[in-house]
Every structure is written in C-alpha cells, then in structure tokens.
Amino acid sequence: RFDFCQAEGKKRPSENLGQVLFGERIEPSPYRFTFKKEETCKPVCTKTYDTKKPEDKQKLDFLKKSMLLNYQHHWIVDNMPVTWCYDVEDGQRFCNPGFPIGCYITEDGRPKDACVINSEFHEKDTFYIFNHVDIKIYYHAVENEALGARLVAAKLEPKRLVFRNNLSSNSGPPQDTCFSEEKNIRWASRWDYILESMPHTHIQWFSIMNSLVIVLFLSGMVAMIMLRTLHKDIARYNQMDSTEDAQEEFGWKLVHGDIFRPPRKGMLLSVFLGSGTQILIMTFVTLFFACLGFLSPANRGALMTCAVVLWVLLGTPAGYVAARFYKSFGGEKWKTNVLLTSFLCPGIVFADFFIMNLILWGEGSSAAIPFGTLVAILALWFCISVPLTFIGAYFGFKKNVSQSFYTKPLPGIIMGGILPFGCIFIQLFFILNSIWSHQMYYMFGFLFLVFIILVITCSEATILLCYFHLCAEDYHWQWRSFLTSGFTAVYFLIYAIHYFFSKLQITGTASTILYFGYTMIMVLIFFLFTGTIGFFACFWFVTKIYSVVKVD
Structure with a gap:
C-alpha cells in the first residue's frame, strides 16, 4: 500500500507455512550490496507528489496516518534483521529489529516517537519522513571457507535529507553503506546483540520467582491434605469398618458409590478432553524443541509450522482419549463422538480464522492467507488429522473399561x-x-x-x-x-x-x-x-x- 521504492523484475522469496499463517510476507528490495564495497549516498528512486491531484493527496494522507501510528520498516539481509540501535534510559542501548517510516511533531511542539532522536525536528504540526539510511554491515572472517566471511550484524540509522538541485541541505557527505570486520562475534551467536539489548531478563526472573512461590504454597496445601487430613480420614474410616459398633460414615466417603457416575453432557466433556490432550502434547513438544534451539527466531515461521504439523499428527491421542472417557461414561454413540472430536473444536477455530481472513482480504492486507494455503490447511485437517482421530477412537473404544466412568460450584471454579x-x-x-x-x-x-x-x-x-x-x-x-x-x-x-x-x-x-x-x-x-x-x-x-x- 505504501508508495516506496520497488524492486523491478525480482521474484518474491517463498515463505513456509508458519510465515504465511503469521502474515509475514517478504518482498524483494531495490537495494543492492557488493561485499566490502562502500557506497556514498546512492539514490534508489525519486518520488514526487502534487497535492492538487486526488490520488497523490491520498497517498500522502495514508503516509501521514502511518507515521501517526508509528508504522515500521522491517528489513532482512542474510536472514538477519537490519536493526536500529539507540540509547535508552540507564545508559543501555536498545537494538530494534525495525525502524519507523517517519515521525510527527504535534501542534504544541511535542515530538512523538522517533522525532525525539533529533533536535532538528522542531517545527510544530510537521511530519518528517525518513528518506535516507546509513547502513553498516559487520562480518566475521572465516578461515578455510570459499566464501571467506559471514555476516554477523546489520545496523542502520534512519535520517531525513532535504535535497535542493540534487544537493543535500545537510552538511557533510551522507554515508550510505559501509562494511566493518567484527572479530569478537561468531556466526553462531550473531543474534545475541539483539536479544541481550532487550531489558526483560530481570522481569522474567521475577515472574519465575512469583510463580514458584504460588507453586510452593499450593504444594504445601496439597501435601497437608494428602499426608495429614486424607491419611487420618482413611485410617479412621478403615478403623471404623473393622469395629462392631461402626458409626455412620461422613465426609467424602459418603459419596464413594456415586463418584464414578457418568457426568451430565458426558459427550461434550469427552470431546473437550480429546482436543485438550491434542493441544497439551503439541504445546509440550513445541516448547521442548524451542528450548533446544530448533525453533529460534533465526528459523522464521518454524515455531508456527511445528505447532500446526504436530497438531495434525496428534489426532490419534485426541481420538483415543475422547473415546476412552466417553466409553467410561457409558456412552454408546461412538460415531458421533469421533466426529465431534474431529470437527467441533477445530471447526470453531477454523471458522473464526476464516472470518478474520475475510476481513483481511476486504482490507487488502498482506496478512491475509492465500486461498491455496487455506485449501492446504483443510487438506491437512481432513486427510491426515481426521483419519488419525478415527484410528485413535477405534483403539479407545476397543479397550475394556475397568470402572464405569469453595463447596459451591461457581465460586470454586472462579x-x-x-x-x-x-x-x-x-x-x-x-x-x-x-x-x-x-x-x-x-x-x-x-x-x-x-x-x-x-x-x-x-x-x-x-x-x-x-x-x-x-x-x-x-x-x-x-x-x-x-x-x-x-x-x-x-x-x-x-x-x-x-x-x-x-x-x-x-x-x-x-x-x-x-x-x-x-x-x-x-x-x-x-x-x-x-x-x-x-x-x-x-x-x-x-x-x-x-x-x-x-x-x-
């Protein structure tokens, strides 16, 4: 939608399933770099606008709106994000994997967003577009390799240049691209400078400690019940059963005959349990692979791709758990159970997702999923997940069941x-x-x-x-x-x-x-x-x- 410089005749790179689902579309860039060749203020393209023309005025209004909303450029070189690094509070330096289109000075002279970085941005009620960038590419020399070097970082600084008669009004020759050798950064750790600049680690440890306190509190409560109260109850009940003058039972043992009665709406509960098992295993395996580093940010879209593929392949445990509990609840409509397990929860998610996608199509957004991808998702669902759910349900129904399967409901649930x-x-x-x-x-x-x-x-x-x-x-x-x-x-x-x-x-x-x-x-x-x-x-x-x- 933006009227920026375009790469003519270049083919778009292909994205994986995770990138498509997240709306990450990679477009070819008009910028061309030659390794170790420095460039000085090389123009890419020129745009002119006539505010008297409605189409040009519409483009400028759209550009102004994007600056007010702080829209960002996201560039990639050698699968590395081109970052904009700037100083923040406490002397820290933050590296943002993107940089703004421009910024705005309000009517009362207050700079918004990126306008605070330059004191020259001071005119009231004025939009400043960043039409020039200084790019610095860092590389690490590699021995015994044909390429000779690997890119380990790419940084830029957005600027606004005003040209009159093909000359910049800013003093000094503007620098466009330069290369710098970085011996201290290895290729395997090239993402570290981005990740380490994000000041969230201390907050994460606070979150973990907060969670551990809650877990210890609950563990103590459960341990008290299991080791003291419940143990005493069982000993007392068993002692009463062994005496001739056994008194009337009380407490939780009174309901021992009803505890495994089938619940109301057992069909729906078993379907939810099947789908929940599918999501539980999918989440565990995905996070496990992510912790091992297989799904790092360098592998774009890998996290979502892994989650979708695992969900498709885990239809068997979903069908098994749903059928197993439905049978323990005394259910006999096994066909309905397996069909609901296959289609109810996934169908709700897909219907919601499809409606959102229709809105994105209507808005002309690049985040809209192409029709072919939707067909591919449906094919994965119907051709792989559903048959696997039927297989799991078959084994769940085939297996014999050994058992038929704060005190007010709502406050306790809340x-x-x-x-x-x-x-x-x-x-x-x-x-x-x-x-x-x-x-x-x-x-x-x-x-x-x-x-x-x-x-x-x-x-x-x-x-x-x-x-x-x-x-x-x-x-x-x-x-x-x-x-x-x-x-x-x-x-x-x-x-x-x-x-x-x-x-x-x-x-x-x-x-x-x-x-x-x-x-x-x-x-x-x-x-x-x-x-x-x-x-x-x-x-x-x-x-x-x-x-x-x-x-x-």
Whole structure:
C-alpha cells in the first residue's frame, strides 16, 4: 500500500507455512550490496507528489496516518534483521529489529516517537519522513571457507535529507553503506546483540520467582491434605469398618458409590478432553524443541509450522482419549463422538480464522492467507488429522473399561483459575507484545519453565478444590474439575481486553474485530489446554483416594 521504492523484475522469496499463517510476507528490495564495497549516498528512486491531484493527496494522507501510528520498516539481509540501535534510559542501548517510516511533531511542539532522536525536528504540526539510511554491515572472517566471511550484524540509522538541485541541505557527505570486520562475534551467536539489548531478563526472573512461590504454597496445601487430613480420614474410616459398633460414615466417603457416575453432557466433556490432550502434547513438544534451539527466531515461521504439523499428527491421542472417557461414561454413540472430536473444536477455530481472513482480504492486507494455503490447511485437517482421530477412537473404544466412568460450584471454579493465571500473566505480557507489537520473542527457556509451573499449579489447585467438594458430599467432579482450571482462560480474556485498551493504539472497526477474533481463538485453545490438565489431575486424585478405602 505504501508508495516506496520497488524492486523491478525480482521474484518474491517463498515463505513456509508458519510465515504465511503469521502474515509475514517478504518482498524483494531495490537495494543492492557488493561485499566490502562502500557506497556514498546512492539514490534508489525519486518520488514526487502534487497535492492538487486526488490520488497523490491520498497517498500522502495514508503516509501521514502511518507515521501517526508509528508504522515500521522491517528489513532482512542474510536472514538477519537490519536493526536500529539507540540509547535508552540507564545508559543501555536498545537494538530494534525495525525502524519507523517517519515521525510527527504535534501542534504544541511535542515530538512523538522517533522525532525525539533529533533536535532538528522542531517545527510544530510537521511530519518528517525518513528518506535516507546509513547502513553498516559487520562480518566475521572465516578461515578455510570459499566464501571467506559471514555476516554477523546489520545496523542502520534512519535520517531525513532535504535535497535542493540534487544537493543535500545537510552538511557533510551522507554515508550510505559501509562494511566493518567484527572479530569478537561468531556466526553462531550473531543474534545475541539483539536479544541481550532487550531489558526483560530481570522481569522474567521475577515472574519465575512469583510463580514458584504460588507453586510452593499450593504444594504445601496439597501435601497437608494428602499426608495429614486424607491419611487420618482413611485410617479412621478403615478403623471404623473393622469395629462392631461402626458409626455412620461422613465426609467424602459418603459419596464413594456415586463418584464414578457418568457426568451430565458426558459427550461434550469427552470431546473437550480429546482436543485438550491434542493441544497439551503439541504445546509440550513445541516448547521442548524451542528450548533446544530448533525453533529460534533465526528459523522464521518454524515455531508456527511445528505447532500446526504436530497438531495434525496428534489426532490419534485426541481420538483415543475422547473415546476412552466417553466409553467410561457409558456412552454408546461412538460415531458421533469421533466426529465431534474431529470437527467441533477445530471447526470453531477454523471458522473464526476464516472470518478474520475475510476481513483481511476486504482490507487488502498482506496478512491475509492465500486461498491455496487455506485449501492446504483443510487438506491437512481432513486427510491426515481426521483419519488419525478415527484410528485413535477405534483403539479407545476397543479397550475394556475397568470402572464405569469453595463447596459451591461457581465460586470454586472462579477461584480455581486465579492462581494459574497469576503464574503466567507476566509471561503473557511478552507473548502479546510479540504478537501485536512486533517485538521479538526468544525466551523459550523461561516459557518452558512457566509451562511446567502452569501444569503443576492447575493440577494442584484443581485437586485442592476437588477435595473440598467431595468433603461437602458433592460427587459432580468431572465437569467441575475441567472448568476449575479451564477458567484461567477467562482471566486470559480479561487481561487481553485490558491489554487492548491500555497498550495498543488500534483504530478502525476491522482492526478491532481482528484483534478480538484472533484472541478468541487463543482463549478457546487455552481453555481446552488448562481444562484438560485439571481433569486429568482430579481423575488421578479421585481414583487414588477411592482405591485405598475399604468399601463394603
């Protein structure tokens, strides 16, 4: 949409599935570099505008709007982002993998965004476009290789030059491109200078410590229940059963005959559990590979590609878990169960995604998914994921079932999601920043640790509340355990709404619909993910405590 210099006759590089789904379109550049050949103020193209012409005025208005919204250039050379490094508070230097189109001085003379970097930008109610860049490319000489050197960094400084009669009004010859040898930076660590400039590490450690405190608190509560209260209860119940004058049973043992009764809406719960298992395994494996470095930012789109491929291939455990629990609930409509597992949750996500894509098509956005890619996604879903789900369901139904399968429901569910959300909300801020504010996310080690903490917290919080409900002689634990930890997604949604109004400067109905449309997809996936964790934890807890009690 922008009237910038274009590369004529150059073929667009191809993107992988993850890049296409994230709307990352790489266009060829008109800039041409020759290794070790320095350039001085070489023009790329010239643009002229006549404000009396409607089409030119429209282009300029669009350019002004983009500067007000702080739109950014994102350039790549040798798969490295071209960064703009500048000083920030506390003497630190921040390297941004992008640079702004321009900036604006308000009517009261206040510089906005990038205009603060230059004192020459002082005219009130004025737009300044960056029409020149100084580029410096750093390389590391490599011995015994034909290429002789590898690029390890690329930095630029955006400038505004005013030309009159083909001469710059700025003093001094402007520099365009230069090369510099950097012996201290190895090719394997060439991303470090970008990642280390992001001052988030201390916040991440604070997040981890905050989460660990919550986990220790919950672990202590669960340990107290399992080792003291529950142990005493079991000993007392068994002692009463062995005496001739056994008193009337009370507490959670009263519901031992009802604990494995089928829940209401068992079909829907089993479908949610199947889809949640699929997402749980997908998330674990993806984060594991990311921690090993296979899905680093250097591999563009690899994270999303890995997640989609894993989700497609994990149809078998989804079908197995759904069929297994549906059979334990006494269900007989196995065809309906496997069809719902294959199509209900994925269908909701795809329908939401398709509607968002229609809006992007209507807006003419490059983030819109091409029709061919949508067909490819449907082919992966119908031709691979669905058959694998049927295979898993076959083994789930074939296997024999050995068992048929704060005390008020709503307050307990609401409280159950608070502690897991408290473990992730700081990490969630950086994830939302990477999605909506185009910041680079690379801290997969922190993310994997938070993932483990989230699993433990959801499990322990659900077990804790499940025990309280059983002591209140309420045996409806299946749906409640799923919703207790799944309610974390509601706090996720509330935080996303807060993030939208407090952190983003989104204007326009289409952009607002896109934000909340994609947010609803993430909330649904997170709901299934956390709900499944809580159900499995509670299922294990209930099975264990009722297997050690002597039942007459």
